[in-house]
Each structure stands twice: as structure tokens, then as C-alpha cells.
Amino acid sequence: MTTPMDTSDGALFAGRYRIIRRLGQGGMARVYLAQDESLHREVAIKVLADRHSDDPHFIERFQREARAAARLNHPNIVQVYDQSQGGMSYIVQEYVEGETLKDLIRRESPLDPRRAITIALQILAALRVAHQQGVIHRDVKPQNILMQPDGKLKVADFGIASAGGDTEMTEAGSIVGTAQYLAPEQARGLPVGPPADLYALGIVLYEMLSGRVPFEGDSAVNVALRHVQEAPEPLTERNPLVPVALESVVMRALAKDPRQRYQSADEMGIELDQVRQGLPISDETAVIGAATLAMARPAPPTPAETMVAPPLPPREAGPPRTPANPNRRRLWILLIVLGVVLLAIAAGVFAFTRGDTGGGTTTATTTTTSALVEIPDLTGQTQAEATAALKALGLAVLITKQASADVPTGQVIAVRPNPGGRVPPGTTIELQISTGPNVVAIPSVQGSAVGTATAQLEALGLLVSTVEDVSDSVAEGNVISQAPSAGVEVKPGSTVTLTVSSGQQTTIVPNVAKMDIANAQNTLIAAGLVLGAQTEVNDAAPAGQVVSQDPAAGTSLPAGGSVSVVISKGPATTTVPSVVNQARGTAEATLSSAGFTPSATEQATTDPAQDGIVISQDPAGSSQRPQGSTVTIVVGRYTGSTG
Numbered sequence: 001m002t003t004p005m006d007t008s009d010g011a012l013f014a015g016r017y018r019i020i021r022r023l024g025q026g027g028m029a030r031v032y033l034a035q036d037e038s039l040h041r042e043v044a045i046k047v048l049a050d051r052h053s054d055d056p057h058f059i060e061r062f063q064r065e066a067r068a069a070a071r072l073n074h075p076n077i078v079q080v081y082d083q084s085q086g087g088m089s090y091i092v093q094e095y096v097e098g099e100t101l102k103d104l105i106r107r108e109s110p111l112d113p114r115r116a117i118t119i120a121l122q123i124l125a126a127l128r129v130a131h132q133q134g135v136i137h138r139d140v141k142p143q144n145i146l147m148q149p150d151g152k153l154k155v156a157d158f159g160i161a162s163a164g165g166d167t168e169m170t171e172a173g174s175i176v177g178t179a180q181y182l183a184p185e186q187a188r189g190l191p192v193g194p195p196a197d198l199y200a201l202g203i204v205l206y207e208m209l210s211g212r213v214p215f216e217g218d219s220a221v222n223v224a225l226r227h228v229q230e231a232p233e234p235l236t237e238r239n240p241l242v243p244v245a246l247e248s249v250v251m252r253a254l255a256k257d258p259r260q261r262y263q264s265a266d267e268m269g270i271e272l273d274q275v276r277q278g279l280p281i282s283d284e285t286a287v288i289g290a291a292t293l294a295m296a297r298p299a300p301p302t303p304a305e306t307m308v309a310p311p312l313p314p315r316e317a318g319p320p321r322t323p324a325n326p327n328r329r330r331l332w333i334l335l336i337v338l339g340v341v342l343l344a345i346a347a348g349v350f351a352f353t354r355g356d357t358g359g360g361t362t363t364a365t366t367t368t369t370s371a372l373v374e375i376p377d378l379t380g381q382t383q384a385e386a387t388a389a390l391k392a393l394g395l396a397v398l399i400t401k402q403a404s405a406d407v408p409t410g411q412v413i414a415v416r417p418n419p420g421g422r423v424p425p426g427t428t429i430e431l432q433i434s435t436g437p438n439v440v441a442i443p444s445v446q447g448s449a450v451g452t453a454t455a456q457l458e459a460l461g462l463l464v465s466t467v468e469d470v471s472d473s474v475a476e477g478n479v480i481s482q483a484p485s486a487g488v489e490v491k492p493g494s495t496v497t498l499t500v501s502s503g504q505q506t507t508i509v510p511n512v513a514k515m516d517i518a519n520a521q522n523t524l525i526a527a528g529l530v531l532g533a534q535t536e537v538n539d540a541a542p543a544g545q546v547v548s549q550d551p552a553a554g555t556s557l558p559a560g561g562s563v564s565v566v567i568s569k570g571p572a573t574t575t576v577p578s579v580v581n582q583a584r585g586t587a588e589a590t591l592s593s594a595g596f597t598p599s600a601t602e603q604a605t606t607d608p609a610q611d612g613i614v615i616s617q618d619p620a621g622s623s624q625r626p627q628g629s630t631v632t633i634v635v636g637r638y639t640g641s642t643g
């Protein structure tokens with residue numbers, strides 16, 4: 001039996017979605033095309049990758065994604081239909097046919113400026129709605145823009161979007177995002193608002209218009225640092241077809257200081273639309289755009305300076321200083337490399353390259369002071385104690401949870417970076433907190449819908465297999481029983497077998513028509529049914545015979561159900577009128593009007609008084625006979641006196 005979470009082609013996922021094929025894979029999930037067998041529509045199911053399914057951090061992020069997005073409804077936003085309940089970890093979304101904007105850029109960039117603007121305006125329409133509802137996307141990038149064949153697009157994955165700020169994550173100062181589209185404040189672990197999404201859109205525009213993102217690097221850390229401290233190369237240098245006004249709009253979106261950027265999707269949309277129409281843009285945009293471009297490349301830092309996190313770049317700065325001679329230049333390059341390395345440490349940027357994401361995601365924080373702090377050894381302390389100790393030292397905290405057989409629940413298993421190391425205040429220190437021994441207590445899922453039960457169990461790292469059984473008391477699709485039973489402690493990865501109701505046992509109703517009642521009853525009992533109400537009617541069928549039944553033969557009925565029958569009591573009868581001694585004509589009329597068919601025979605008589613008179617009848621008057629039956633009358637015919 002396949003498990004309900006089977007994602008192979010043709011499998012029925014979560015009891016409802018028939019997997020058609022895999023659509024793609026991202027940093028933390030796989031996406032499948034499936035047919036929703038209940039609503040008869042195609043859907044895209046995003047399933048959290050196995051390696052994250054026991055990582056509460058990822059499950060949290062994944063579920064928040066669905067919750068945030070489920071509230072949004074807009075033609076430019078991928079609709080979220082459904083999500084797993086209780087932990088494990090899939091999201092059912094609108095299926096968008098087509099390719100991603102990344103595919104389009106790879107194939108056709110640089111895009112024509114008008115086309116790039118049309119695309120950006122649709123993304124802005126989606127962001128506008130989300131921002132109005134307090135949802136920041138936080139992961140705007142071409143991979144999350146789904147292009148339909150008709151040119152309309154939908155923004156997917158209001159991914160790491162957080163509607164108001166998640167305390168643990170903000171407190172930890174950690175952010176996750178794809179480094180190439182990461183706003184500086186996001187890279188620095190600061191709170192983000194709509195301008196962060198507009199920055200990412202600025203990068204997307206830059207990429208559409210030039211074929212490349214402005215900041216590339218061999219690691220996420222590098223790229224993040226470049227967002228923080230480097231000016232982008234002018235778009236018009238990479239692609240001379242880009243109008244200067246459009247470059248200004250993009251550069252304003254890419255301002256390092258979020259306060260200098262557009263503050264809302266509307267603001268940016270209005271200016272993009274002006275560029276499209278060839279109208280002038282605002283002075284503000286022209287000035288800020290120029291300042292973004294004019295920002296000096298970072299001056300060669302001294303090691304002491306690099307301990308200070310980069311301040312927000314000055315709006316106006318002189319041109320980059322040019323080295324006077326090749327030797328000094330070489331020294332400077334050396335210093336820059338050293339500076340970036342030290343800055344990376346100082347900024348406390350940890351690239352958690354997760355699995356095979358190729359460094360696509362990063363967790364970064366920055367600091368604002370220069371004295372170094374020694375990381376204390378906190379193993380064995382409680383989460384609260386350890387957190388307080390780190391905060392007292394001016395360090396930020398990232399909590400991760402992990403099972404441990406030795407360290408009691410809630411205590412620190414390990415500290416990263418390692419205790420004894422020296423870091424600047426503000427650096428994020430990871431505390432691995434024990435979730436206790438690696439066992440889970442199986443919850444009771446009896447009576448739950450199989451999908452809910454499966455999700456609940458899988459969220460705990462358990463595997464689920466199902467068998468079906470009939471049940472009179474448990475509704476179809478709900479769990480009748482589970483093995484092992486609730487409360488039993490097992491290792492994650494153990495299988496729980498659910499017996500799922502296929503509904504009541506049913507039986508096919510046999511045909512009992514034309515049987516007598518005793519036979520009918522025996523036949524029904526043999527089929528596991530009972531004889532129900534019996535109604536008698538007049539019918540041409542012989543009395544005592546079953547004329548009809550309900551339910552009809554061939555239909556199915558829960559076992560023990562009753563079948564009612566209609567039994568013939570023979571045809572309806574009428575009292576035969578007595579017509580003896582009546583004149584033949586009168587007699588025939590009387591019989592006809594009583595519903596009988598008269599049939600006369602004659603008999604010779606010597607009594608003239610009996611001529612034309614009914615002498616006898618059969619059946620006799622007052623007897624009961626079926627309507628329409630024949631009443632024979634004997635009519636006298638005078639043949640003269642004998643003798």
C-alpha cells in the first residue's frame with residue numbers, strides 16, 4: 001500500500017491529489033503538478049524536502065509562507081488553496097502554466113525596456129496588495145515570478161513573508177533570502193518593510209534590462225556584502241538601450257537606505273508608468289538615482305575600520321580614488337580582500353548553505369560596535385539562561401532545536417561559533433537547544449480525517465501507512481484505529497499504520513419480485529438484509545406475490561438495511577348485482593355499469609312470461625368478482641306451449 005504522502009507520478013497524495021509530474025525544485029521544497037480529484041482542477045503542490053521535515057525552523061518558515069499567502073487574493077498572486085494541517089509540510093497552490101521569469105531572462109535578455117516595465121508593473125500590482133495587508137514578500141526574485149503564455153504573470157511564494165514580524169527570528173537577527181536580490185537592510189538583519197521588496201524588484205529590473213544581476217559573487221556572504229556597500233554598475237553602461245529615466249527609477253529602487261527608495265509599490269508604479277509614456281520622472285528620483293550610482297567603491301579599509309559594520313553609505317561621495325602606482329594598487333587590493341574577510345567576520349555573517357542549495361540562501365547579521373567579545377561556554381544551561389548571558393554581552397541569539405539523548409530538554413547542546421572565539425558585539429550566536437531524546441509520543445488520531453492524521457504524524461517525523469476497512473460508526477475517510485496506539489513512544493521515522501474507514505459495509509439488494517413473502521424474506525436474510533414494511537395492493541398478480549420492492553434490486557444498501565415490499569392481494573373485486581328476473585336489456589345494462597361483461601345465452605321456455613327475462617346468472621348475485629370479469633346470464637326464449 002502506498003503512503004498518503006507518496007509523490008511519485010500517479011500516486012494519490014494526501015488522499016486527494018493525483019500526482020502528474022514534478023515541476024521543479026527550489027531551496028527547500030519540491031513542486032509537483034497534480035490533479036485535485038475533489039475539485040477537478042490542476043494544482044501545484046509544494047512539498048517540503050525530506051531533509052527539512054524534522055527541522056522546526058524550516059517547517060515554521062514553510063507554514064508561515066502558506067498562511068501569509070493564503071490571505072492574498074489577486075490575479076497577479078499565485079493563489080494558495082490548501083496547506084497541510086498540524087506541521088507537515090505541503091502547500092497546495094494554483095497551478096500556473098508557463099515558465100519562470102528566470103527562464104525568460106536566460107533566454108531573451110536583455111529584455112526590451114517596455115516589456116521589462118510591463119512585467120515590473122504586474123509585480124508591483126501584486127506587491128501593492130500584499131503590502132496593504134501587511135505582508136512583505138521578502139523573496140522577490142525571477143524564480144518566484146511565474147509567466148503565463150498570455151503575458152500575464154503571477155508572483156509565487158510570499159515565501160519568507162512575515163506579516164508583522166516573528167519574534168524569534170527577528171530577535172535572532174536572522175534573515176533568509178536569496179543573496180542576489182537581498183536588500184541591504186535585509187542582509188544586515190534589520191527589520192524590513194515594503195522598500196525591501198521594491199529593492200528586490202529593482203534588482204529584477206536590472207537583471208531583465210541587462211541580463212545580469214548587479215552584484216554577483218562566489219558566496220552568498222560576498223554578494224550580501226556587496227549589496228551593503230557597493231554601487232551597482234550603471235545600467236546604461238551594460239545596456240545602452242535603457243533610457244536614462246528608467247535607469248534612475250531602478251537606481252532609486254536600489255538605494256542602500258530604504259528611506260530613500262520608493263516607499264510604496266504605487267509610488268514606484270507611477271514613475272515606471274511615466275517612463276513608459278516618455279514623461280519626465282521626479283527630481284527626487286533623479287537625485288537619489290544619481291547618488292546610488294555615484295556612491296564610491298569602498299575606500300580601502302584598514303583592519304581597524306573593518307571591525308565597524310559599514311554605515312549606510314553616504315548619498316554623495318567623491319569618485320573612487322585611483323591608486324597612484326602599481327605597487328600601491330597591489331597593496332590596496334590585498335587590504336580590500338583582508339577587509340572584506342574581516343568585515344564578513346565582523347558582520348557576523350554566517351552562510352548556512354543548506355543541503356544542495358548551492359549557497360543560494362544565507363543568514364546574515366551585522367553589528368555596530370567594535371570591541372570584541374569572547375563567546376562563553378553555555379552548554380548545559382537552559383535556553384533562557386544562555387540567551388540572557390549572550391544578550392548581556394551584546395550578542396544576538398539564534399535558537400535552533402535538535403534532539404539529544406544526553407542533554408535534557410530545553411538545555412544548550414552546543415554554541416556556534418565555538419565558545420572561546422572572539423566576535424564583535426551584535427554577532428549572532430547560534431544556540432542549539434535540546435528537544436530531548438529522539439523519540440516521539442504517538443498522538444491519538446482516531447476519528448480524524450486521514451489527511452489531517454497523516455499530516456499530524458508526519459509533522460512529528462513519523463511515516464504513515466494506511467489500510468482500509470468498513471465501519472458502521474466511523475465516517476468514510478476517517479481513522480478507525482491506529483497502530484501503535486496513542487502514547488507509545490517511538491523513534492522518528494517509525495511507521496504508524498492507520499486503519500481508515502471506507503464507509504459502511506454495503507450489500508447488493510437481491511430481486512424478490514414475484515416471490516411469495518416467505519421466500520422474499522429468506523432471500524433478503526441470506527443477503528444480510530431484513531424485510532421491511534409490507535404493503536398490500538390489488539394487482540393482476542396472484543394474491544400473496546411480491547409486486548415491487550424498495551430499494552430496487554441491484555442497488556447497494558448498508559448491511560442490515562431493510563427492503564420494503566408491495567404484495568399483491570389479487571385484482572380488485574366488485575359485488576356482482578343480481579339480475580335474475582330482469583329483462584335482458586336491463587340486466588346487461590346493470591352488469592355493464594357495475595363493471596362486468598355480460599354474456600347471454602338463451603334457453604327455450606314454454607312460459608311466455610319468461611320470454612326475454614333472465615332465468616339465472618353465473619356468478620350469482622352478491623358474489624365478489626374481479627372487475628371486468630364475465631357474468632353469464634341465461635335468458636328465456638318462449639317457444640310456444642307444448643302439447
Ligand code: ATP
Nearest residue numbers: 023024025026027028029031044093094095096143
Ligand atoms: P525558493 O525555494 O527560494 O522559493 P524557487 O522559487 O526556485 O526557490 P520553489 O518555490 O520550490 O523554488 O519552486 C520550484 C519551481 O517550481 C519553480 O521554479 C517553478 O518552476 C515551479 N513552480 C513553483 N510554484 C509553481 C506554481 N504555482 N505553478 C507552476 N509551477 C510552479
Ligand code: MG
Nearest residue numbers: 026143144157
Ligand atoms: Mg519559489
